[in-house]
Amino acid sequence: MASVYLNKKRKKRLEQGHPWIFAGEIERMEGDPQPGEIVSVHAHNGMFLAKGYYNSRSQIRVRVMTYKQAEEIDESFFVRRIQEAWDYRQRMLSDVNGCRLIYGEADFLPGLIVDKFGDTLVLQVLSLGMEIRKQEIVRALLAVIQPKAIYERSDVGVRELEGLEQTTGLLHGELEEQIVIQENGLKMIVDVVGGQKTGYFFDQQENRAAIKDYVKTGVDGQPGSSVLECFSHTGSFTVHAAAFGAKQITCLDISEHAIDTAIRNVEINGLEEEADFEFVVADAFEQLRVWEREGRKWDAVILDPPAFAKSRQAVPGAIRGYKEINLRGMKLVKERGFLITASCSYHMHPDLFLETIAEAAVDARKILRLVEFRSAGRDHPKLQGMEENNYLKFAVFEVRSRG
Numbered sequence: 001m002a003s004v005y006l007n008k009k010r011k012k013r014l015e016q017g018h019p020w021i022f023a024g025e026i027e028r029m030e031g032d033p034q035p036g037e038i039v040s041v042h043a044h045n046g047m048f049l050a051k052g053y054y055n056s057r058s059q060i061r062v063r064v065m066t067y068k069q070a071e072e073i074d075e076s077f078f079v080r081r082i083q084e085a086w087d088y089r090q091r092m093l094s095d096v097n098g099c100r101l102i103y104g105e106a107d108f109l110p111g112l113i114v115d116k117f118g119d120t121l122v123l124q125v126l127s128l129g130m131e132i133r134k135q136e137i138v139r140a141l142l143a144v145i146q147p148k149a150i151y152e153r154s155d156v157g158v159r160e161l162e163g164l165e166q167t168t169g170l171l172h173g174e175l176e177e178q179i180v181i182q183e184n185g186l187k188m189i190v191d192v193v194g195g196q197k198t199g200y201f202f203d204q205q206e207n208r209a210a211i212k213d214y215v216k217t218g219v220d221g222q223p224g225s226s227v228l229e230c231f232s233h234t235g236s237f238t239v240h241a242a243a244f245g246a247k248q249i250t251c252l253d254i255s256e257h258a259i260d261t262a263i264r265n266v267e268i269n270g271l272e273e274e275a276d277f278e279f280v281v282a283d284a285f286e287q288l289r290v291w292e293r294e295g296r297k298w299d300a301v302i303l304d305p306p307a308f309a310k311s312r313q314a315v316p317g318a319i320r321g322y323k324e325i326n327l328r329g330m331k332l333v334k335e336r337g338f339l340i341t342a343s344c345s346y347h348m349h350p351d352l353f354l355e356t357i358a359e360a361a362v363d364a365r366k367i368l369r370l371v372e373f374r375s376a377g378r379d380h381p382k383l384q385g386m387e388e389n390n391y392l393k394f395a396v397f398e399v400r401s402r403g
Contacts, residue, residue: 001031001038001039001040001051002029002030002031002032002033002037002039002040002054003029003030003031003039003040003041003042004021004026004029004039004040004041004042004054004061004062005026005027005028005029005030005042005043005044005046006021006025006026006027006041006042006043006044006049007024007025007026007027007044008027008044010025013025013385014041014049014050014064015049016384016385017383017384017385017386018383018385018386019050019052019063019064019105019108019110019383019386020060020062020063020064020105020110020386021041021052021060021061021062021063021064022059022060022061023059023061026061027044033054033056035054035055035056035057035128035163036053036054036055036128036129036131036132037053037054038051038052038053038054038065038073039051039052039053039054039062040069041062041064048069049067050064050065050066050067051064051065051066051067051068051069051071051073052064052065052066052110052129053065053073053127053128053129053130053132054129055127055128055129055162055163057128057162057163058127058128058161058162058163059161060127063105063110063111063127063129064110065077065108065109065110065129066108073133074136075136075139075140078109078133078136078137078139078140079140079143079144081107081108081109081140082101082102082109082137082140082141082144082145083144084107084108085101085102085103085107085109086101086144086145088107088381089101089379092378092379093378093379095182095183095184096116097116097118097181097182098115098116098117098118098181098182098183098188098190098200098202098205099115099116099202099205099379100113100114100115100116100202100203100379100380101114101115101116101121101145101379102114103379103380103381103389104126104389105383105386105388105389106380106381106382106383106386106389107381109130110127110129110130111125111126111127111129111130112124112125112126112127112130112137113126113198114141115198115199115200115202116145116147117179117181117190117192117199117200118179118180118181119147119148119149119176120147120148120149120150120151120175120176120179120192121141121145121147121149121150121151122150122151122152122153122192122198122199123137123138123141123150123151123152123153123154123171124152124153124154124156124197124198125137125152125154125159126154126156126158126159126162127159127162127164128162128163128164131154131159131162131164134171138150138171138172142172147172147173148173148174148176149170149172149173149174149175149176150170150171150172150173151168151169151170151171151175151192151193152167152168152169152170152171153168153192153197153198153199154166154167154168155167155168156197168193175192175193179191179192179199180268181200183205183208183236184205184208184209184240185243186239186240186243186269187265187268187269188200188234188236188239188265189234189261189264189265189268191234191261194257195234196233200234201233201236202377202379202380203344203376203377203380203392204236204237204304204342204376204377204392204394205377205379206374206376206377206378207342207374207377207394208236208237208240209240210372210374211237211240211241211244211300211302211340212240212244214300214338214340214371214396215227215241215244215245215246215299215300216244216245216246217245218299218334218337219299219334219335219336219337223245223247224245224246224247224248224275225241225245225246225247225248225298225299225300226246226247226248226249226250226297226298226299226300226334227241227246227248227249227250227298227299227300227301227302228249228250228252228298228300228301228302228332229241229249229250229251229252229302229304230252230253230284230288230301230302230303230304230305230325230329231252231253231284231303231304231305231306232251232252232253232258232259232262232304233253233255233258233262233304234258234261234262234265235251235258235259235261235262235263235265235266236265237302237304238251238262238265238266238277239262239265239266239269239271241275241300241302242266242269242271242274242275242277243269243271243274246275246300247274247275247276248275248276248278248298249275249276249277249278250277250278250279250280250298251277251278251279251280252280252282252284252287253280253281253284254281254282254283254284255281256281259279259280259281262279263277263279284305284325285324285325285328288325288328288329288331288332289328291332292328292331292332296332297332297333297334297337298332298333298334298337299333299334299337299338300333300337300338300339300340301329301330301332301333301337301338301339301340302340302341303325303326303329303339303340303341303342304341304342305321305322305325305342305343306344307343307344307345308321308322308343308345308348309345309346309347309348310345310347311347312347314347315347315348315352318345318347318348319348319352319356322343322348322353322356322357322360323356323357323359323360323363324360326339326341326356326357326360327360327361327363327364329341330360330361330364330366330368330397330399331364331366333399334399335399335400335401336398336399336400337398337399338371338396338397338398338399339368339396339397339399340394340395340396340397341357341394341395341396341397342392342393342394342395343392343393344391344392345391346387346388346390346391348393349387350373350393353393353395354370354395357395357397365401365402365403366399366400366401366402367399367400367401367402368397368398368399368400369397369398369400370395370396370397371396371397371398372395372396373393373394373395373396374394374395375390375392375393375394376390376391376392380392
């Protein structure tokens, strides 16, 4: 086994829990590891620190798999790790019918994502080290979870940074014609083949349940609020709002397929008669300006946009995007109504996110009261020492006019 020795003056990120070792942190190497091969990692003085898989093609040269020198990285290793992850979800979640089963580094399986949709697992392999061990991972998933189907959605650009091609396909079993999961007691249709990412966004699951108090009554105190969901995808917040008593709901997304699925999600829950629904296919930035000119207002406006910043270089543009969409959103909130806004861009750090919203409020002549600030749910645990997996910001503001 080849060995990696780290610089003496490096920041002790590894010891603090961060499982990535970058090229610039390496002082020297002993041996000539092949891409994806397991290497041992040592401090400059030779003290053993960890073992992980190596990739000379990536700026992340080593991703740590274990801190135990004697632990072998074999199929039984993956069985143990997956069992631990499954045990954790069963302890933490009231319903494990649909959840994130493996959250990469936070579950000590760096470069691997697995989502559970009933009896179907969707696997996403993000790194060379996991790609090489994919068959071992599949066998371990079958041993622990015993799913009827495993489908791969490794169609993400980050694989190219690892020297890998994007790929999708069935790895085990047969897919059901339509996959429906239960979330917070509600049914949701999941498109694992054509949907975004793995087919559904579990990170907002607990936040969707948390909107109940913000939509059950309007600003006039009467039962049933009006709600606008922007960037709705398949209408998960819309369905929750209807179930929680909202009486007028507008669901907006740029994708016609997403809106069609949102309509089906309302129907399979038997909610079509519970509220007055309006489904709109349009660009949110443009449509919100139209509604502002028309003088429309809602008791609650929900903004859950895609990541505007996928790299540090994209942050200035993301700031402009978040400021613009939040400014437009808060102008459509009734006096003393709620702006419910999120960011899934890691590079948009919490303080910067809140600062950007504050600047939008100045331009919109609004005063905001922060009611609640949340992150991803418990099936997305945050590894201490690794800020990269603490990416989701979810804030609820009461909106008041200034002057």
